[in-house]
Amino acid sequence: MKSEQFLYALVFFLGLSVESSFCQNLGSQLSRSSKDPPHPPVPCQNHLDQFERKSKDFTTIILKNAVPVTYCTKSVNDYLAFEQSYKDLTESQDKNNVSCRSLYFNVDRLGVVETMYTNLQRVWKMGFCDDCYSNTSTSTLSNTTKDFFYYWKEINDCITNSSQSDPCLKCMSHYQKLNSFFDGIKKEKGDQICFDLQDAMNRTRILWSVKLNCCRDRAPSMLSFTIISAIVGLLPGIFYIAFYFWRRHQDRFDFLSDTNSPLPEPLIPENSPLQNLPENEYEPGPSGATASTLPRSTGAIKKEKTATADESDDDLIDCNKK
Numbered sequence: 001m002k003s004e005q006f007l008y009a010l011v012f013f014l015g016l017s018v019e020s021s022f023c024q025n026l027g028s029q030l031s032r033s034s035k036d037p038p039h040p041p042v043p044c045q046n047h048l049d050q051f052e053r054k055s056k057d058f059t060t061i062i063l064k065n066a067v068p069v070t071y072c073t074k075s076v077n078d079y080l081a082f083e084q085s086y087k088d089l090t091e092s093q094d095k096n097n098v099s100c101r102s103l104y105f106n107v108d109r110l111g112v113v114e115t116m117y118t119n120l121q122r123v124w125k126m127g128f129c130d131d132c133y134s135n136t137s138t139s140t141l142s143n144t145t146k147d148f149f150y151y152w153k154e155i156n157d158c159i160t161n162s163s164q165s166d167p168c169l170k171c172m173s174h175y176q177k178l179n180s181f182f183d184g185i186k187k188e189k190g191d192q193i194c195f196d197l198q199d200a201m202n203r204t205r206i207l208w209s210v211k212l213n214c215c216r217d218r219a220p221s222m223l224s225f226t227i228i229s230a231i232v233g234l235l236p237g238i239f240y241i242a243f244y245f246w247r248r249h250q251d252r253f254d255f256l257s258d259t260n261s262p263l264p265e266p267l268i269p270e271n272s273p274l275q276n277l278p279e280n281e282y283e284p285g286p287s288g289a290t291a292s293t294l295p296r297s298t299g300a301i302k303k304e305k306t307a308t309a310d311e312s313d314d315d316l317i318d319c320n321k322k
């Protein structure tokens with residue numbers, strides 16, 4: 001029993017010491033390598049291998065963020081590493097002062113290395129990805145990009161939160177904010193906008209006008225809601241103004257009735273034929289319009305008004321751009 005335990009302890013101890021000596025070896029190797037000159041000439045093959053790895057990483061992250069387009073904001077670090085590896089490859093020399101460029105570039109008509117680089121870089125340029133950043137080399141997003149995604153997050157949160165109730169009414173103001181912010185960028189930059197933004201806006205517009213159908217049938221109800229609330233809001237004002245004029249009229253009447261104490265004669269003598277006119281048959285006006293024609297015409301005007309207001313409302317929420 002005891003000897004067995006001793007054996008185990010011995011084996012364990014031996015194992016430990018072997019392991020620690022191995023670690024020491026590795027450590028001394030590491031420290032030795034860090035003492036080497038800072039930039040040892042690296043074979044061009046190593047630079048090519050590095051370029052291959054970085055191209056692969058960049059390709060992977062582009063494809064992972066291709067639909068919906070988010071690769072501009074997601075792949076910047078891989079893009080920078082890819083650019084750096086290409087720079088290293090083209091600017092380095094071998095031990096024998098042979099430039100790597102002369103080994104891999106312009107040695108045949110295909111120029112595969114250069115073609116690979118150009119094509120991958122094209123994907124970055126094609127998406128106007130530099131436009132997302134105020135300084136791509138430090139991967140700092142521009143204020144425009146930050147603001148856009150702030151508004152974008154607001155409306156998306158709003159829509160997800162109000163999935164049960166009516167998102168069109170609730171999120172209308174968020175949608176308008178995002179939309180007008182994007183239109184402002186577009187006015188300034190034309191079509192050369194960071195594609196992450198363009199795609200996000202496009203998707204939000206489609207979500208809003210096609211999937212949620214917030215344009216056609218909701219806009220009029222929103223409009224009538226606005227009109228009704230405006231009228232209701234104005235009612236007290238109208239009431240006070242009317243009351244004020246009525247009071248003034250009343251005061252003047254009181255003043256008149258105070259001075260000429262006997263009441264004035266009724267304007268229409270009691271047995272005049274005018275008194276017997278039925279209520280509806282008033283005199284036609286100079287143009288021959290009677291009261292009965294009036295409501296119809298005002299109704300027509302009202303209809304026209306709502307029609308034009310409808311159009312401007314559509315413009316506002318930008319539902320024509322799908």
Ligand SMILES: *[C@@H]1O[C@H](CO)[C@@H](O)[C@H](O)[C@H]1NC(C)=O
Pocket residue numbers: 095096097
């Ligand atoms: C490479 O060039 C450097 C200076 O440019 C020189 O000092 C060195 O001797 C050269 N090495 C070879 C192998 O030619």
Ligand SMILES: *[C@@H]1O[C@H](CO)[C@@H](O)[C@H](O)[C@H]1NC(C)=O
Pocket residue numbers: 134135136137138
């Ligand atoms: C971007 O940042 C780098 C590193 O800080 C700096 O050298 C460069 O000048 C900056 N570029 C611009 C356009 O600000």
Ligand SMILES: *[C@@H]1O[C@H](CO)[C@@H](O)[C@H](O)[C@H]1NC(C)=O
Pocket residue numbers: 134143
């Ligand atoms: C971006 O916003 C920050 C803080 O809001 C501000 O300090 C900076 O000047 C802005 N940059 C530009 C280019 O407008």
Ligand SMILES: *[C@@H]1O[C@H](CO)[C@@H](O)[C@H](O)[C@H]1NC(C)=O
Pocket residue numbers: 157158160161
């Ligand atoms: C809306 O959603 C966001 C993010 O999902 C969450 O932080 C927020 O609390 C939600 N608001 C409400 C009222 O549910």
Ligand SMILES: *[C@@H]1O[C@H](CO)[C@@H](O)[C@H](O)[C@H]1NC(C)=O
Pocket residue numbers: 198199202203322
């Ligand atoms: C917006 O989406 C539509 C439909 O998916 C597409 O045809 C159009 O090219 C997109 N526009 C942009 C700028 O991505």
